[in-house]
Amino acid sequence: MEVVLHLPVVPNVELVAAKAVETLGSALGMDRSRVEAASVAIVEACLNAMEHGGGRMIVRVTSEGEPDRHQLVIEVEDHGEGFDPSSAPQNSPSRVIGSASKRGWGLTLIRELMDDVQIRSQPGRTLVRMCKYVESAP
Amino acid sequence: MNDEPIMLSTDVLSDDVGLIAAAGYINNEGGQAIADAATDLMGRGCDTLLIDLDGTRIINSIGVSILLEIMEKLLEEKGRLAFCNLTPTIAKTFEIMGLVQYATIYPDREAARVDLVGHAAS
Numbered sequence: 001m002e003v004v005l006h007l008p009v010v011p012n013v014e015l016v017a018a019k020a021v022e023t024l025g026s027a028l029g030m031d032r033s034r035v036e037a038a039s040v041a042i043v044e045a046c047l048n049a050m051e052h053g054g055g056r057m058i059v060r061v062t063s064e065g066e067p068d069r070h071q072l073v074i075e076v077e078d079h080g081e082g083f084d085p086s087s088a089p090q091n092s093p094s095r096v097i098g099s100a101s102k103r104g105w106g107l108t109l110i111r112e113l114m115d116d117v118q119i120r121s122q123p124g125r126t127l128v129r130m131c132k133y134v135e136s137a138p
Numbered sequence: 139m140n141d142e143p144i145m146l147s148t149d150v151l152s153d154d155v156g157l158i159a160a161a162g163y164i165n166n167e168g169g170q171a172i173a174d175a176a177t178d179l180m181g182r183g184c185d186t187l188l189i190d191l192d193g194t195r196i197i198n199s200i201g202v203s204i205l206l207e208i209m210e211k212l213l214e215e216k217g218r219l220a221f222c223n224l225t226p227t228i229a230k231t232f233e234i235m236g237l238v239q240y241a242t243i244y245p246d247r248e249a250a251r252v253d254l255v256g257h258a259a260s
Contacts, residue, residue, distance in 0.1 A: 015163065018196060036195060036227040043198050093236020098210070102203035105235060109199055112234050113227070 001027065002062040007046070009055065014046035017059045017076075024061050025072050028134045037113040038072055038132045044106040045076040045128045053078025053126065063134075070134040071115070077127045085119035144168035145193070148175050152255045156184030157247075161193025169204030176208045185217035188250050192223035202235050209240055218242070222250045 003020040007013045018039040025035035042059070049057040060075040091108040111117050114130040121127070144162030151157050156179030160172055176187055187208070209219045222244040224232065232238050244250035 012163070012165070014198070015196070033226040036225055037230070039196055040198070040227055040231060043196065047198060047200070093239060096203075096206065097236055097240070102206050103200070105199035105203070109231060109234060113230065 002060065005059040005061075007057050007059060009050045009057075014043045014050070017042045017046050017061075020059065020061045021072065021074060024063065025132075025134075028063055028070055028072060030072065030132070030134050034132055034134070034136070038074065038130075041110045041113045041130055041132075042074050042076065044109050045074070045130070048106045048128075049076050049078035049080075049126070052083070053080040055079060064131075065133075071131045072134065073129065073131050074114075075127060075129045077125065079124055080126060082121040082123045082126050085121055088119075144171055146171055146175055148179060150179070150182065150184060151188070151251060154184055155186045155188065155254050156180075156182070157188050157190065159190040159192065161191075164191075164194060164197040164201035164205075166200045166204070169201035173204050173208050176211075180212070180215065180217070185212065185215055186220070186254055187212060187217070188220045188222060188244075188247070188254060190222050190247050190250075191225075191228060192247070194228065195225055197228055197231060199231075199235070202231060202237070205237060206235065209237060213240060218254075220244060220250055220254060222247050 001024055005017060021038045021042050022035055025038055058077040062073050063070050064073050065071045088107050091104050096102050110130060115133050116131040118129045144160055147159045149157040158172055158175045162168055179187060212219050220242040223246055
């Protein structure tokens with residue numbers, strides 16, 4: 001199973017991607033809370049791509065892995081200026097509470113909500129690849 | 139997944155406790171709608187706000203950032219913010235973003251009402 005979406009930058013288009021995650025995750029037998037965690041993660045990845053990606057984005061949702069250890073794999077690709085993933089700070093409440101700026105949570109949430117996250121970025125192409133196992137680790 | 143525009147209702151549970159029930163996508167628009175409802179209730183004397191998210195299953199960090207602003211405004215007024223009916227993912231998101239450090243989380247509205255107002259619904 002694979003879903004590939006070419007998404008324009010329009011309001012709430014991230015929910016189209018979240019719907020794909022919900023549909024494939026449910027088909028793979030993921031429980032609701034794991035599907036919802038992956039849904040929030042893809043929403044955040046899409047918001048980042050829309051804000052920094054400079055135009056349309058490509059979303060791929062598929063499944064990979066051994067039969068007894070399937071995972072939902074999500075990729076969000078944009079074509080913006082790119083960034084250095086190693087310099088992207090982990091956000092924290094202590095930085096935000098009391099501060100005028102409350103933004104900058106996208107990558108932190110993605111890393112916390114997904115089981116594995118890889119980011120490759122260069123000028124013109126950023127790919128965020130994130131995985132969520134169908135079942136939690138035994 | 140509920141991706142309809144957010145549906146809000148408000149109520150005053152006691153002299154100083156207000157309720158906001160929100161169902162739908164909490165993005166920038168949904169968060170702002172909740173903030174507007176919170177400002178209205180605070181203007182009516184409610185310094186404790188309970189936000190019931192039964193029916194909300196998807197959020198984003200921009201919407202939650204607005205909830206952080208509501209929390210800060212309440213704390214400035216020596217008030218209190220509480221939530222109930224959170225999905226596990228929303229609860230985890232609130233934990234990551236720091237809301238649970240300053241807000242109280244209840245499993246459901248009745249538990250919140252008993253604690254905040256002091257008696258069960260009649």
